Amino acid sequence: MDQIAILIPCYNESKTIQKVVEDSKRALPEAKIYVYDNNSSDETAQIAESAGAIVRHEYQQGKGNVIRRMFREIDAECYVMIDGDDTYPMESAPAMVDKVLHYNADMVVGDRLSSTYFTENKRPFHNFGNTVVRSSINNLFKCDVKDIMTGMRAFSYNFVKSFPVLSEGFEIETEMTIHAVDHNMQIENEIIEYRDRPEGSVSKLSTYSDGIKVLGTIGRLYKNYKPFGFFGIIALALVAIAAILFFPIFGAYLQTGEVLRFPTLIVSGFVAMASMISFFTGLMLSNSAKDSRRQFEITLNQLEYQKKNEKNL
Template sequence: MIPDVTETLEPRPPAAVDPSRVAVVVPCHNEELTVGKVVRDFRAALPGALILVVDNASRDRTAEVAREAGASVIRESRAGKGFALLSGFRKARTTGVDYLVMVDGDDTYPAEDVGRLLAAAASGAEMVIGTRLATAEEGAFRAGHSFGNRLFIWLVRMLFGIRTRDLFSGYRVISRRFLEAAPLIAQGFEVEAELSLQALVQRFPVAEVPVAYRARPRENPSKLHTYRDGTRILFAILTFFRDYKPLTFFGLLALFFLVLSLAGGSVVIAEFLRTGLVPRLPLAVLSAALFILAALSFACGVLLSTINRRSAEIAARIPWQ
């Protein structure tokens, strides 16, 4: 049975979280039509919190509108949601806040739900994911995006043996402890998948809270490119699988090479036993090379798995600040 390392929480009154210990990070690329409302809504929901808008190479008035609404604005010239979030997280950490709320600037996530996410974080979750799939407004997901989300959730379940209900939600609460422990390298829309996998694979306490999810305004279409970003997300998941499950990854690779080696080698051996000759020398060389690759792949998996385990043991001895 696949373990469920998340906890789904029903709506409940928010715990006492001091808004001055909260930063709201809003990555934006050309969101002048909606970012003002997002800032105002979160200022009303969390009076005293730092509202930090990251202008991610926008070509419109996103920065000006955000400032007029009362947000602090920083500029990230490298295009990509991952770059924007990393810049926002880095800036927010310098303020000494305990919790970071991450939310998109397209007004698809209601600020009214932030209290329930913070309540789950205050109850001990290091990451709280606002799940959308069961509560999304009609038309909120573009054609194929809901299916793609579920497909990647299934892939993560198969590769890592963990369950999650929304891998790509852009509405989360992240603890300072998690942010300091989890290295993030994603550059684009795959950043949500990396955040989820970092938390789930490393067994941080994760909670999932159902939130409303609204459709984007028609005049402000999604920046997500279905095939290009889908390919990047797939590559990110497989890379994460290689890095955190090296024995399984390289073991499967070794098995693939071994099967090919045995398939070719069996033909060569059968002919040698029958005739005493090796008429298919190239096939014999290829089979031997594939067998060597299989052995090397398995050895790499064992070595990297040992290094990962040792690194985890060392990290476990380091006290949290």
Template sequence: MRISVLLPCHNEEHTIGHVVRDFQEALPTATVYVYDNASTDRTAERAQAAGAVVRREPRLGKGTVVCRMFADIDADVYVMADGDGTYDASAAPGMVRLLVHEVLDMVVGCRAPASDGGAAYPRGHVFGNRLFNRLLKVLFGGVFADVFSGYRVLSRRFVKSFPVRFTGFEIETELTTHTVDIGLPYAEVMTDYRARDLQSKRKLRTVRDGVRIMWAAVMLFKEMRPMRFFTLIAATLTTIAVLLGAVVVRVFLTTGLVLRLPTAVLSAAIQIVAFICLTAGIILDSVTRSRREARRLVYLALSPVQRPGDATRDEASDGGGTGNRANPSGPDAVPLRRSHHP
């Protein structure tokens, strides 16, 4: 079983060497890839000195790097984390074992402040995470404890069927909504989250990136749930049209005259737009269903992660040997939450 550790980095020269060595120790059979995202420091040199395979992506943006990594790397299991040293590499073997043994497509490492990580969470990030966790549940129906966690273990068929749309920190939201949209099995586990190194600068800006992520969530809602999206717009417009038209109707019933013709015309025009939105929602819902089925077929065309017992039986039936397969050591991860299979 081929395991690849993917570490997107931008100016992480002070931490990347330790992160690479930690993952090499935790997953000795894995290949660690560091994607240098237009760094202006010695991130690439220090990652290479630590034993990582270094590749460069000059187009700035985490979503851009993830798109490049997913396209370039071919493996059975992908471990994705950040290069800032905040994630606990020792949790990776348990997350990999959980993904393999339960035949999941994604295991999310939910962040819990470590004993030395009291300052790991800025207040704005805590509020934003809770807000988006609830927003995701309302918009898409998925239940996640940590939407923005960058620590994830993914299957090959998840990675190779995932269409990347956004270029920035919206990528975690997109990974989550893709999982919910086509009904992929996933689990969440608690992992330690350490405070960022004092020499490592935080890349996420609370307000600016929060607005971008909110906009991305709305756009994803429009694309994945067009019937709900346009029905909400149609209902809002209908309410406005009824409120405006009620005044005109009341005067007409009293006097028999249409004394507010502009208001009547405006009310009728708004209601026509509401009907158009509803029609658009019905049409786009059919298109979305077709696209969802196409993505599902691409996903199903790829083989799932093979459990060790299944591999042994297959090799025995083929008359082969035991082969060279990775067997991550360490305790099993205890799932915080499991999804329901579609």
């Protein structure tokens, strides 16, 4: 088991990868540096290897697929994940590692949004999107994570080996954050500087399509992790629709003694039934989610025992 592993997912980053690897060596000279190339059509892999990184490959396209491969193959007490585009200064990495190794943090978030992101980033919709995503997750999951979409993070062994990677693309950062929050893992924020990509380096992130995927991921994970809240909102909405349909008919009945719109009354009844079904669905799935959290705690204990055994070998 390595003590510190630096993980760099890459796709066509030949213009910046050498500097990222060299900066990583200076910041954490004791760490092993792994570059995972994701079908690059340029010389990213060759340049990274020449710079001294251990180069491996993931042939399924997508950042989520790369992270799944990295987390599965690398064993370390602390992991530092950073993008290969040279937008994050590695000078912040030692402080992030310290929080994992000495203060029991499971995930340390490199917080760009509290420093230079909004001035350095030249894409206004990305600024807006980061704000929306951060507000949505903090409100839905009752947490205070400062930067949801950051590409610079540090992780504990327990987090990496217990995190089920389901996303294939850039929505993976959102999935990581929600997983840590919902399972009551220790999250720390570390303010880092952000610099825009150097000239000639092109972002792989699609503002609109990837933004929609991220919002879809938030909704999906809210349903999975907070089913009572999710289905409770649907139940309330259906109750409101049923009431809007029912009360005019009931008011007319009180005045005339007759039911004037039977079809509307029937629809109102079915909508009310759907509301009750949604409510009890959320209740049952909530119990299932609690059982899943209990099993997760058992898994963490097993991982801690496994880590101690590997360190002693």
